[in-house]
Amino acid sequence: VTCSAEAKTVVIGLAADSGCGKSTFMRRLTSVFGGAAEPPKGGNPDSNTLISDTTTVICLDDYHSLDRTGRKEKGVTALDPRANNFDLMYEQVKALKDGVAVDKPIYNHVTGLLDPPELIRPPKILVIEGLHPMFDPRVRELLDFSIYLDISDEVKFAWKIQRDMAERGHSLESIKASIEARKPDFDAYIDPQKQHADAVVEVLPTQLIPDDNEGKVLRVRLIMKEGLKHFSPVYLFDEGSTISWIPCGRKLTCSYPGIKFAYAPDTYYSNEVSVLEMDGQFDRLDELIYVESHLSNLSTKFYGEVTQQMLKHSDFPGSNNGTGLFQTIVGLKIRDLYEQIVAERAAAVAEAAKV
Ligand code: ADP
Ligand code: G6P
Structure with missing residues (x-):
């Protein structure tokens, strides 16, 4: 039986600004489930997806509807809902939750372009991580659990300096400017999601x-x-x-x-x-x-x-x-939440079999 009640995917949302520790969090989470998550084998080397035995982590940047050039031309940031395709995000998260594989787009962080899609099969646990997992009410409704990483401005600044100055050669001024430029959209579209977490x-x-x-x-x-x-x-x-x-x-x-x-x-x-x-x-x-x-x-x-x-x-x-x-x-x-949901479904299936 495909698509049985037990097979249903548990969906977790993880929201945070970029550079705020989402990938570190994901590595800790998949380790608790007993396996390291890795990029899909033989796929696009710029894929943002991570897969372990139990868990698939997809990055919501893949649902950017505008690529880097498109955003520049329209004068919108990646944080702006108009740069993101929530209809597709909803359709695909829903399909995966129902046990159906999807062809998910890939946003290439190196080129700033949208690459050809990759096949994502329904995992036991799907984590959607990124800027907007709790923004769209339809997507939010699909989440079995949601987490918001709320990094204060002071700390965000310290982390960005550490990474972007030390590892990427940016100047202090340019880091300040990029944080400032993101701030209005961050406050308008990202931060309010924490009330739902x-x-x-x-x-x-x-x-x-x-x-x-x-x-x-x-x-x-x-x-x-x-x-x-x-x-x-x-x-x-x-x-x-x-x-x-x-x-x-x-x-x-x-x-x-x-x-x-x-x-x-x-x-x-x-x-x-x-x-x-x-x-x-x-x-x-x-x-x-x-x-x-x-x-x-x-x-x-x-x-x-x-x-x-x-x-x-x-x-x-x-x-x-x-x-x-x-x-x-x-x-x-x-x-624990995952194990409770699985146990409940198994009990419901056993109950149904009796009748
Ligand atoms: P994201 O996936 O959200 O972009 P990462 O997990 O890759 O974030 O972390 C980005 C950077 O932020 C790290 O390289 C590190 O410099 C800093 N960082 C993240 N989490 C912490 C932490 N808990 N303590 C100190 N620095 C951190
Ligand atoms: C991704 C990140 C955003 C970041 C963007 C870069 O979408 O999640 O946080 O802002 O890439 O966008 P840019 O328009 O500067 O290329």
Whole structure:
């Protein structure tokens, strides 16, 4: 039986501006599912897609309706909905969710042109990552879980400088100018999507160092929606309480400026949420087990799994702070959500077979 109830694809949306850590997040997520994701074999070397045993990650830049020249001529940025084909995005995500393969276009980031399409088969888990996964209400409706990476301007700037100056030879002025030029469209079309997200990872400058503007030490907040069917928030010490915790001392080595955790209920765009926060960074990643042992509802399969994942990818950016920790935790929650959905479908199929 093709297209059986069990075969239905689980769809995850990951929204963020470019250069904000989406690919790092995806590498952590696919690792939780037990396999590294790789570009399709024998295809276009400029394909943006990543495929593992369970998961296919597609980049929504592939739904640009205007190529680089077209955008320039019309004076619109890639962030502008008019540069994107939401009808096609909806059709293809829906088809994949229903178990039907699609010929997805490829936006070539090297040439700025649209390349001939590639065949995408329905995976167990489809991740759509990019600028607009929660923009179109029809696409949003298809998402089983959605995440927004909310990088504050200060931190975004620090990361861009690091990458574009060091690796791409851009000047400080040109980086500033490109961030400024994107800002109006970012505020109009990208940022508002966070109100729809089931989980938001906010990345802010530290509050542990007065007037810090280096952007190296980070304060990271994981905002988790309450009341979802397949997702129950992680908590610190006791569910629903308000906690401030400095774990540094006998069991955790902390150099200046230390580490501070917080946990509390809150509202976010009139939704009830739980917020877990970490400010500062770990000196010794293996000691993370001490923090892990105080967190509950992590959806791990064994004691220490968070720490193990973090140690395994200690070379990824953000491994010593809340960005890596919370990305790993969200990965575990998505695995849990996936397993719950699959189990429910299997139960429904078994039930139907009885009748
Ligand atoms: P995207 O896929 O959204 O473009 P990447 O995951 O490739 O983003 O990250 C882009 C760059 O941003 C990285 O090369 C790194 O310099 C910086 N970066 C991303 N995540 C972090 C992090 N958690 N901590 C520090 N720097 C980061
Ligand atoms: C992609 C990225 C955008 C980026 C664009 C470059 O679409 O996702 O974030 O702005 O490429 O566009 P440009 O018009 O500068 O080539």
